[in-house]
Amino acid sequence: MFGRNNIGIMILGTIFLLLLASCTGGDSTTEPIVEALVPTNLNLDITIVGSDTNNPNGDGSGLIQCTATATNAVRYGFKIGNEAEQESTNGIFDYKFTSTGENSHVVSVFAYSSTGNMISAFKTITVYVSDETGLVWADEFDSDGAVLTSNWFSEEVPPENGSWYNGEQQHYTSRTDNAYVSNGTLKIVAKKENYTAYNSTKNYTSARLNSKFTFTYGRIEVRAKLPGGGGTWPAIWTLGSDITTVGWPSCGEIDIMEHVGNNVGEVSSAIHTPSSFGNTVNKGIIEIPDTTTEFHVYAVDWTADKMDFYVDDTLFYTYNPASKNSDTWPFNKDQFILLNIAMGGTLGGTINPNFTEDTMEIDYVRVYQ
Structure with missing residues (x-):
């Protein structure tokens, strides 16, 4: 016979089992564990x-x-x-x-x-x-001394009452202080110095070299190491040879490389035409962190259909307007190449007060067709 105590224990046990069943009933779900599969x-x-x-x-x-x-x-x-x-x-x-x-x-x-x-x-x-498209013009900068006048023209005359466009702060000179060749590379040097020319005194000097070679379509390659001083604005670019007759931007401008010393490592390419110029919408940007310490190849493939812009082997921008006319595509005639360092201005920005000089070093300029 069971006593009262045994009956109580049985009742309590039954209640416990019912509570346990209610907590673990069929309504509860458990997420399946997915085992990581590693290749x-x-x-x-x-x-x-x-x-x-x-x-x-x-x-x-x-x-x-x-x-x-x-x-x-x-x-x-x-x-x-x-x-x-x-x-x-x-x-x-x-x-x-x-x-x-x-x-x-x-x-x-x-x-x-x-x-x-x-x-x-x-x-x-x-x-x-291979040079399958054919090397048609180059400067390898292998003769020490002054820049070859057979290849380059030093542009010095400022167009705006003794000043350059864009609020730039430099005078360009033809001195070997600002552009010379040594040890297989061209050096374009921006300097802090008072320099008076064309009824104007500036606090900085630099060089702006224009190629005497002009061409329509091809691949331009420039291997260069860029300055990084605050306020420097180096550029590798082209302008239409008819700029003296039709003016800018009708002549067309191809910016193969622009860099700002106040933003080291950001390289841009841009197109200026009557349809968009100045702060143009036609622009590509790529980050190259060691652009001031290492050489890189800045290039554009220019055809009758489009322009592809590269740093080394990286394609980062293509200009290919759907409608090609004089407003969007003044690029069916000759252009010439420019190499320069501007100081300050709308893109160069604030010049570091401790700036003394900086250099754009160029290993070669090559044109293939």
Whole structure:
């Protein structure tokens, strides 16, 4: 026989079981645990088109073909140097380099799983790109001394009552103090000094070189290291040869490279035409952090259809107006090249009071057609 105590214990036990059942009933749900899936066995194969025993770095086309495979990968991403990652679902990726000569490049691949996990690998390759379009004009700056007057004209006369446009603060000179060649490079030097010319005294001097060579269409490459002093405004650009008859901006302006010492590392390219000029909407920007400490190749491919702007092998801006007319495309006739450092002005900004001098160093200027 059970006593009262045993009956009480049974009742309490029953109540506990009912409460436990209510807390763990069928209405509750538990999220499934998804186990991370990590790709493995990543392999990257790169074929340089035309590579053989005699031409280990390719046939000059600059083409490479990449194939990546990995266990548990559902997609891949490829990067050339510091360019943006480009997606490939099948692990196949083709690329064309454009900088002429033999150059080393880092090719990276990223393999992603269905759960978003990633592994990566990279290879460094050397690719040869021939001068297949034809080198038609160049200055390699291999003769020490003054700038070659057969190639360049030093523009000195300020157009606005003793001053240059854009509120710039320099006088341009033809002195070797401001432009000279040594050890295989051209140096354009901006200096802080009082200098009087054309009934005007300025606190800074520099140089502005215009090429005597003019051309229509082609690829312009300039390998340069830029100044970084606050207030410097170096530029590599072109103007229409008919500027003296039609004026600016009707002549057209192609800014291949502009840089501001107050914002080191930001490189821009721009187009000025009657449709948009000055603070133009036609502009591209790229970040190159070591632009003042390392040489880079600044280039534009100018055709009858469009203009592509590059730093090294990175395409970062294309100008290709849908309607091409005299307002948007005055680029069907000759242009000449300009190299200069301006000081201050609308883009150069405030000049560092401690500025004394800074240099744009140019390894070469080349034009291909």
